[in-house]
Amino acid sequence: MSKEALIKEIKGLKQERNAIILGHNYMDMDVQLIADFTGDSYDLAVKAMETKAEVIVFAGVRFMAEQAKALNYDREVLSPDLNAGCTIADALDTETLREYRERYPGVPVVLYINSNIDVKAMADYIVTSSTAVKAVRKIPGDTVIFGPDYNLATYVERMTSKKIIKVPPNGKCIVHGNYVPDYIREARTKYPGAKVMIHPEAPLNIIDLVDFVGSTNQMIEFARNSEAREFIVGTEIGMINALKLKVPGKEFYPLTTEPIARCPFMAMITLEKIYRSLRDDVYRVEIPGNIAEAVREAFERTRKLLG
Ligand code: 13P
Ligand code: SF4
Incomplete structure (x- = not known):
């Protein structure tokens, strides 16, 4: 089928099924253009929670689709490809987290939204890249258990001066976790x-060399409000699509064009698979009710804390 025909079919099925397509800022341009809403993990979770649509097609990785299902349990949530995982989420299992809870009784557990759903159900608080620092500052006490992303944990530690017990000690993103300082130096020379x-x-040795640190939506805001006209984009390369769409008239350059710049899991979501999702009702995201309830409670507790 041609791209135009595919887009027409998706639009028709969306209407027929009262469906909404939520897309992450890293999606391919075609996917971002067909999505009803694009954003970062936090905004997408809130959108999923509030939508009245009967079906949510989640154009993002699996932990995002699972989060949507947990927050709006009566809706049908479809993932175009359930193999779209995340190396951060896969770094932590329930057994390891249970051990940490036992080793540090009474210490609050803060989990990054990039966690698998059974693990996330054990969290006291669920944070995103846009909320982690603010939330941890507001959590009572001077110590938290934080996981599964080691780099985000060290950044939160620096920004909050709280003691952060990192679980596991080595969770990292296949894209950002492999950045090296030379990428920044080379990009600054080029642009x-x-x-x-x-x-x-x-990692912090990269963060120390840049002008702005933030979630994908916060990058959009920074670029929009900055007087600068050119930006080097130090995140997954699909982000350039979101910036081009949302901040017209400015220039965006990738930090690196090495293959690591593309998340292989985000890349699994295509127009063809979105069409198949809506046509064949695949793949339904199913999670147990008690797990969904625990995730909802931790997410709401965090939202209250953020005010
Ligand atoms: P954001 O919440 O900043 O969009 O990040 C999601 C993600 O997977 C980062 O790699
Ligand atoms: Fe996970 Fe990194 Fe891919 Fe985001 S870019 S989904 S954090 S592996």
Whole structure:
């Protein structure tokens, strides 16, 4: 089927099934253009929670689709490809987290939204790249258990000066976790005058070299409000699509064009698979009711804390 025909079919099925397509900022341009809403993990979770549509097609990785299902349990949530995982989420299992809870009784457990759903159900608080620092500052006490992303944990530690017990000690993103300082130096030489934006899943030795640290939506805001006209984008390469769509008239350059710049899991979501999702009702995201309830409670507790 041609791309135009595919888009027409998706639009028709969306209407027929009262469906909404939520897309992450890293999606391919075609997917971002067909999505009803694009955003970062936090905004997508809130959108999923509030939608009245009967079906949510989640154009993002699995932990995002699972989060949507947990927050709006009566809706049908479809993932175009359930193999779209995340190396951060896969770094932590329930057994390991249970051990940490027992070793540090009474210490609050803060989990990054990039966690698998059974693990996330054990969290006291669920944070995203846009909310982690603010939330941890507001959690009573001076110590938290934080996982599964090691780099985000070290960034939160620096920004809050709380003691952060990292679980596991080595969870990392396949993209940001592999950035090296030379990428920043080379990009600055190539694009002098451009501001460098970085995601907090990158290590501190990268964060120390940049102009702005934030979630994908916060990068959009920074680029929109900055007087600068050029930006080096230190996150997954699909983000350039979101920036082009949402901040017209400015220039965006990838921090690196090495293959690591593309998340292989985000890349699994295509127009063809979105069409198949809506046509064949696949793949339904199913999670047990008690797990969904625990995730909902931790997410709501965190939202209250954020005010
Ligand atoms: P954001 O919440 O900043 O969009 O990040 C999601 C993610 O997977 C980062 O790699
Ligand atoms: Fe996970 Fe990194 Fe891919 Fe985001 S970019 S989904 S954190 S592996």
